[in-house]
Amino acid sequence: AHPLLGSGAERLARQGVWSRLTVAASPDAVRVLARPATPAADLRRRMAAALLKQDGPERGGVQAALVLGSAVVPLPAAVRESFRVAGLSHALAASGFHLTVLLGAVMAVGRRLPRLPRCLLAAGAMLLFLLLAGPQPSVVRAVLMGAVAFAVLESGQRSRPLGVLLASVLLMLLAQPGWLLDIGFQLSVAACAGLMLTARDLEQALAHRLPVWAAAGVAVPLAASLWTLPLQLLHFGTVPLWAVPANLAVAPLLTPLTLGSMAAAVVAVTVPPLLPLFAWPLGQLTALLLWLAQAFAALPMAQWQVGRSQPLLVALFTLGLLPWLVPALGRRLRGWARPLGLGAMALTMGVHMAALAGDQLLVVHQWGGDLLIARHQGRAALLSSRADGMSCASAARLAVGLGVQRFDWIQLLDPVATEDRDCWRGLSALVLDAGDGSTSLQPGQRLESRGLRLAPLTASSAAHVLTVGRHPWLLLPDRQSVWAWQQQLAEGHPALPPHLAGLWLGFAPQHAERQALEVVGTARRWVSGAWASPPAGWRASGSSGFLAGAAG
Structure with missing residues (x-):
C-alpha cells in the first residue's frame, strides 16, 4: 500500500493480528458459539455509552476521550479534524498528561497518609488509568514512567527524568519491539523529551520578554512542538501553526475537564442516578473547549500542508x-x-x-479502484476510477501527505454518479462526474489548469490524454477504452499526440491487447493491479500498491 494510506493488514499486524477470516455467506448464516469474557472492554464501552448518551456525540465524545482516549471512542469526524488542525489532538489521546492529572488529584487526597496506604493509592490510580485507557504504547509509557518516578521519590532519592524516560522506553521495546513503529508512541516519547530537555531553557529565555506565568505557559507547548515537528513532517506532512496559542488557550480547561470526566465515568458505572449532576458543568466546559478548537482550526494557515518528507x-x-x-x-x-x-x-x-514543484504522476491502486494524482509546480489534479466515499477519503489523505491544499480539478470516471458529492467538493471547487451526463467531458472539450490538462479521446469510453506540464500520458482505465481507441485508429482519426511520455492501463492486458498497444511509442507503460511477471518496459502496481515517478 502507499505509505500515506497504509493498509488494514499493516495496521492489524502492528497490533499483533496476523490472520483475517472472510465470510462469504450472509451474516444470518454465521452464529457465534462462544465469546471470551472481556470485562475491561465492556467497562470502557459502558462508560463511553453513558457519557455519549448524557451529552451527545460531540460533548459526550470529548468527555469519553479524555477518560478513555480517542482511539477507543467514536468521536465525530469533524471534531477529530478540528482538534487535529488546531494542534490539540494530544488532548484527546490517553497520555502522560491525563495520568499526571489523576495522580495529582489522588496524591492531594493521600498526602498525609502513611507510606503503605499512599503507595497503594498511587498504584491503584495508575492501574485504573491503564485499565480505562487500555495498554496503548503511550499509556504504558506514561504508567511505567509514573511508577518508576513515584518509587524513586518514595525512597527518598532524587529522580532523573531523562533517565526514567530512557529506562521506560528501553523496557517497553525489549518487551514489544513493534511499539517502536507506533506513531502515538513516537510522539509521546518526543514530547516528553522536549519537556525534560528544552522547556526549562525556553522558559528562562522567554522570561526576559514575557511575564513569568506567560513564559512558563508558552515554554511547555513550544518545547513539545519543536520535538514533535520532525515526526509531524515524516508521518503527516503538516505543521499546525497555531498549536502553541491553541494549547495556551485550552490549558485552563483541560485539568478540570479531565478530572470531571473521570469522575463522571466512574459514577456512570457505579451510581448512574448521580450522573446528571455532572451534566451541566461538564457540558459548559466541553462546549468552550470545542469552540476554541474549532476557532483555531478555522484560522488562516491553521494547518500548513508541506507534504511528507523523505x-x-x-x-x-x-x-x-x-x-x-x-x-x-x-x-x-x-x-x-x-x-x-x-x-x-x-x-x-x-x-x-x-x-x-516537479512534474510528477502518482497512481494508487487500492480496493479495486485507482486514484491518479498529477502534480505540476506544487499544484495538483486528480482522476478517480471510483466515486465512492472511501475513495474520496483516501484522496483527502493523499492530498494532505503530498502538501496539496486543494486540487485544481477532479475528474470522476465512475459510470455511477457519486453519492458523496460534498466530500469531493471539499477537495476541489471543480468536480466533473462521468456518472452525471451534465458534467462529463466530450471529445473536443478539455479540463485544464496551468500545466495540467485532461482531454477525452472518445465519447463512448473513459480513454483520455492527461498532459502534465509538457508530458502527455495516454490513460486507458478499462478494456472498453482500449477498444474505443482502437476503433478511432481504424477510422483514421489521429487520436494521440506525436510524443507520448507514458501509458497507463487500469487492468493487466492479455497478450493480444499488449501487442496492439505496442503502437504507442513510449518506453513507460504502467498497469494497475496484479500482474505476475510483466515484460520489459511494463510496471504493475500489484493488487494493493502504487506507481510513482516523474511525468516526463
Whole structure:
C-alpha cells in the first residue's frame, strides 16, 4: 500500500493480528458459539455509552476521550479534524498528561497518609488509568514512567527524568519491539523529551520578554512542538501553526475537564442516578473547549500542508534543529551551531520544495479502484476510477501527505454518479462526474489548469490524454477504452499526440491487447493491479500498491 494510506493488514499486524477470516455467506448464516469474557472492554464501552448518551456525540465524545482516549471512542469526524488542525489532538489521546492529572488529584487526597496506604493509592490510580485507557504504547509509557518516578521519590532519592524516560522506553521495546513503529508512541516519547530537555531553557529565555506565568505557559507547548515537528513532517506532512496559542488557550480547561470526566465515568458505572449532576458543568466546559478548537482550526494557515518528507531529509532537518532542541549543545558548540543548523534546515526545505514543484504522476491502486494524482509546480489534479466515499477519503489523505491544499480539478470516471458529492467538493471547487451526463467531458472539450490538462479521446469510453506540464500520458482505465481507441485508429482519426511520455492501463492486458498497444511509442507503460511477471518496459502496481515517478 502507499505509505500515506497504509493498509488494514499493516495496521492489524502492528497490533499483533496476523490472520483475517472472510465470510462469504450472509451474516444470518454465521452464529457465534462462544465469546471470551472481556470485562475491561465492556467497562470502557459502558462508560463511553453513558457519557455519549448524557451529552451527545460531540460533548459526550470529548468527555469519553479524555477518560478513555480517542482511539477507543467514536468521536465525530469533524471534531477529530478540528482538534487535529488546531494542534490539540494530544488532548484527546490517553497520555502522560491525563495520568499526571489523576495522580495529582489522588496524591492531594493521600498526602498525609502513611507510606503503605499512599503507595497503594498511587498504584491503584495508575492501574485504573491503564485499565480505562487500555495498554496503548503511550499509556504504558506514561504508567511505567509514573511508577518508576513515584518509587524513586518514595525512597527518598532524587529522580532523573531523562533517565526514567530512557529506562521506560528501553523496557517497553525489549518487551514489544513493534511499539517502536507506533506513531502515538513516537510522539509521546518526543514530547516528553522536549519537556525534560528544552522547556526549562525556553522558559528562562522567554522570561526576559514575557511575564513569568506567560513564559512558563508558552515554554511547555513550544518545547513539545519543536520535538514533535520532525515526526509531524515524516508521518503527516503538516505543521499546525497555531498549536502553541491553541494549547495556551485550552490549558485552563483541560485539568478540570479531565478530572470531571473521570469522575463522571466512574459514577456512570457505579451510581448512574448521580450522573446528571455532572451534566451541566461538564457540558459548559466541553462546549468552550470545542469552540476554541474549532476557532483555531478555522484560522488562516491553521494547518500548513508541506507534504511528507523523505526520511533522509527529516534526519537532516532534525540535525539542524538540534541546537534549539538541546540548548546545552548549542552553548557548548559556541556561536557556529545555530547558523549551521539554520543552513541545514534551509537546505532540507529547499530540496523538499523542489521535489514538490516537479512534474510528477502518482497512481494508487487500492480496493479495486485507482486514484491518479498529477502534480505540476506544487499544484495538483486528480482522476478517480471510483466515486465512492472511501475513495474520496483516501484522496483527502493523499492530498494532505503530498502538501496539496486543494486540487485544481477532479475528474470522476465512475459510470455511477457519486453519492458523496460534498466530500469531493471539499477537495476541489471543480468536480466533473462521468456518472452525471451534465458534467462529463466530450471529445473536443478539455479540463485544464496551468500545466495540467485532461482531454477525452472518445465519447463512448473513459480513454483520455492527461498532459502534465509538457508530458502527455495516454490513460486507458478499462478494456472498453482500449477498444474505443482502437476503433478511432481504424477510422483514421489521429487520436494521440506525436510524443507520448507514458501509458497507463487500469487492468493487466492479455497478450493480444499488449501487442496492439505496442503502437504507442513510449518506453513507460504502467498497469494497475496484479500482474505476475510483466515484460520489459511494463510496471504493475500489484493488487494493493502504487506507481510513482516523474511525468516526463
